[in-house]
Amino acid sequence: LVASTAGYVAYKWWDNYSRLQNIPVPDGASKIWGHEWLEFEDDCGSQWRQWITRFGPNFKIKGAWGHHDILCVTDPKAIDRILCKNAYNYPHSAVFRPIIERLTGRGIVWVEGEHAHKPMRALLAPAFTLDRIRAMGPDMWLAVNNVVSRLQSQIESHGGVRDVNMLDWTATSTLDVIGRVAFAHDFQQGQSPEARSIMEGWRKQANLGMVWEGFLALLALRQFPWIGQLPLPSIKAQSNIKNTIKPLANKLIQRGVSDIDNGRDLLSILLRANLGEKQEKRISDDELLDHIVTFVIAGHETTSVVLNFTLYMLAQHPEVQRKLREEVMSTDRESTFDELWSSENFPYLDAVTREGFRLFPPSARNEKVAEKDDILPLATPIVGTDGRLIHEIPIKAGQVIHIPVVAVNRFSSVWGDGDSFRPERWIEKSGTPDGKFLPGAWSGMLTFLVGARSCLGYRLAVFEMKILIMAFIRAFEFEVIEPIESRMSATIQPRVISRPEDGACLPLRLRPVVA
Numbered sequence: 001l002v003a004s005t006a007g008y009v010a011y012k013w014w015d016n017y018s019r020l021q022n023i024p025v026p027d028g029a030s031k032i033w034g035h036e037w038l039e040f041e042d043d044c045g046s047q048w049r050q051w052i053t054r055f056g057p058n059f060k061i062k063g064a065w066g067h068h069d070i071l072c073v074t075d076p077k078a079i080d081r082i083l084c085k086n087a088y089n090y091p092h093s094a095v096f097r098p099i100i101e102r103l104t105g106r107g108i109v110w111v112e113g114e115h116a117h118k119p120m121r122a123l124l125a126p127a128f129t130l131d132r133i134r135a136m137g138p139d140m141w142l143a144v145n146n147v148v149s150r151l152q153s154q155i156e157s158h159g160g161v162r163d164v165n166m167l168d169w170t171a172t173s174t175l176d177v178i179g180r181v182a183f184a185h186d187f188q189q190g191q192s193p194e195a196r197s198i199m200e201g202w203r204k205q206a207n208l209g210m211v212w213e214g215f216l217a218l219l220a221l222r223q224f225p226w227i228g229q230l231p232l233p234s235i236k237a238q239s240n241i242k243n244t245i246k247p248l249a250n251k252l253i254q255r256g257v258s259d260i261d262n263g264r265d266l267l268s269i270l271l272r273a274n275l276g277e278k279q280e281k282r283i284s285d286d287e288l289l290d291h292i293v294t295f296v297i298a299g300h301e302t303t304s305v306v307l308n309f310t311l312y313m314l315a316q317h318p319e320v321q322r323k324l325r326e327e328v329m330s331t332d333r334e335s336t337f338d339e340l341w342s343s344e345n346f347p348y349l350d351a352v353t354r355e356g357f358r359l360f361p362p363s364a365r366n367e368k369v370a371e372k373d374d375i376l377p378l379a380t381p382i383v384g385t386d387g388r389l390i391h392e393i394p395i396k397a398g399q400v401i402h403i404p405v406v407a408v409n410r411f412s413s414v415w416g417d418g419d420s421f422r423p424e425r426w427i428e429k430s431g432t433p434d435g436k437f438l439p440g441a442w443s444g445m446l447t448f449l450v451g452a453r454s455c456l457g458y459r460l461a462v463f464e465m466k467i468l469i470m471a472f473i474r475a476f477e478f479e480v481i482e483p484i485e486s487r488m489s490a491t492i493q494p495r496v497i498s499r500p501e502d503g504a505c506l507p508l509r510l511r512p513v514v515a
């Protein structure tokens, strides 16, 4: 026993020693938690930005519980290698795969490897073309208007001003939109039992992810993956959303072909495409349902996160809010995709939307693991611990890599005043990298990632966000009640600084807009 323990410790030491030699490492690592606790505690990338300022765009951090060092990468050429040029060598970390399977089933976010992922993406991509998204406009407006009207009536019945936890309303509106556009389902402004169950399930997961216990649970799963197979209530709860959505979508499939002939929703589009395929190339109903669950999960929480923080920013910056309202009140029409997609008709709405997506990427950090040895080229050489310049970083198989999306999106060297909410930068164009910094990434930012596994629904998300902001700003004035911080969880969450025990929360004061 002693000999094998000593052998294991020696192997772990050598494995870690032989990785990432000469790469700078910040001080202040805990013997037990490495730097991972500091990373977890971070408020929207400030810790990463401090490390970047001190050690340059690429450095390593110590892993918790003796895990090997983790490489943090923000160099654009290295990111291009990981996400674009050699993307299939960098799958999601093994910890997340079972969680993704429990959440969504074996859909496109779960699938790994070029041979499995590429054909699946080719199958789903035609559901997200410009024409498809264009046709979803009326359904999106219907869902958003219903939620806004319900909120208006509540506020009127309370005498015209009300303090509201906006989290409830943003989650409701994005769930209602995705219900309609993913599988023609009406979640009844968050009132149906299924909607309540989905939203409560998410809130619980988000709250757990923000606290010490959630951090510990992830470390335990990484160290002892078999824990994920135990019948623990918190692990079983991860399947609740999938188990709620699948029967609802299945009903639509069972209604038969005639009903889906003209459907504009993603399920009808996929069903029609599937029926057009030769028998041997068709996918099963079960796989189709996994895709729909994936769309609902990928599209619901993410969009509500960006909307939460954008509304908070607007509440914090009344002058921006007033200017935006002036612009969106210039018409009371339900603007179409073509009117909203380009920046020409509503330049300020476009600028506010981009600024929200830039500052608050729901997935603040992307984690990848190298499958095979590789070499990461660097756009800018870094100074190694021995003082010499490093032009490329050799990567060993199994290396865990963090891409701190939120820090990349806020780089002051790229964006100027990167931490400030300043929509004007998109109008002046002076403070935007115009796609030169990360070629191919939407608006030069990493919010939707870039490359082989970038977001398939980004057009839908941007269109939806503009409709949501337009509808809420036309209807209400937003005021800050208490200062909010942003916390890392599966997606970033707002929390009242003075009341962390409340969990995810966004109290705002709302007044109806008088036309």
Ligand code: HEM
Pocket (backbone or CB within 6 Å): 108, 109, 121, 294, 295, 296, 298, 299, 300, 302, 303, 304, 306, 361, 362, 363, 366, 447, 448, 449, 452, 453, 454, 455, 456, 457, 458, 460, 461
């Ligand atoms: C604010 C809104 C959204 C953001 C910020 C966002 C962001 C992302 C990111 C970062 C990924 C990559 C995940 C990873 O591989 O680690 C992703 C993938 C994906 N997203 Fe989105 N997303 C949003 C909305 C949507 C919507 C509305 C849909 C569709 C209904 C959607 C569908 C997908 C799909 C299908 C993938 C998997 C792509 C693949 O692996 O090939 N997303 N999204």
